[in-house]
Amino acid sequence: MKRDLVCGILMLALAIAYYSVAAAIPHSMLADSVGPQGLPISYAIVLGILSLLLIANTLLGRGGGVHAVVSAGKNTVKSDRYAALRAAGMVLMGAAYIAILPWLGYILSLALLIFFVAWYLERRLTPWMLPIAAAGGVVFWVIFVEILQVPQPAGLWPSLI
Structure with a gap:
């Protein structure tokens, strides 16, 4: 407290x-x-x-x-340590997102971030994780790139076309 x-x-x-x-x-x-x-x-x-x-x-x-x-009682120290490790895992996922963003582009990087965060927090795979992650990447791209006109990295995809 x-x-x-x-x-x-x-x-x-x-x-x-x-x-x-x-x-x-x-x-x-x-x-x-x-x-x-x-x-x-x-x-x-x-x-x-x-x-x-x-x-x-x-x-x-x-x-x-x-x-x-x-x-x-004694479980407090263990739960604090566990919470700190869980938080560190979230920070590592954020760092990985930032690292892959220039190469994979905004949509794919964000979809992967959403997928792995959901999997990490849920601790199991569900059938809805992949479609929600893909939809989330597209929706946030539409919001930021199309509506708000905030340029985001395209990644390698334009060079492949």
Whole structure:
């Protein structure tokens, strides 16, 4: 419980500092309606909201908190180690996604990321994982490349055609 409260307070302080830095970004005559501050300020607000939720959740004693730690006893160290290893696995998948993105392109790399994250979290293969991963890659490509006009790496595929 103490750890969550401290983490929430530190993240709230980080959100406030990040917001102040993002708000200080100068406006540009070439900027769109959102401006160069839009995304960083949005990140700061979301981080602040999530931090406040973590603080409130901890203070209200929801989500197990102290009771789960007291009843767990010796298993707490094992579960913390297991959670850290699971988190490290997620970070490694993100790093692999970044590494293969220039070669495989956005759609295939994202579809593979969705597939492996679902498999990693579910701990088994289901018949829906592959179609959902493929659809997710295409949907996010349409959103970012076609609708928002954010260029993404095409990978090797255009050179093969």
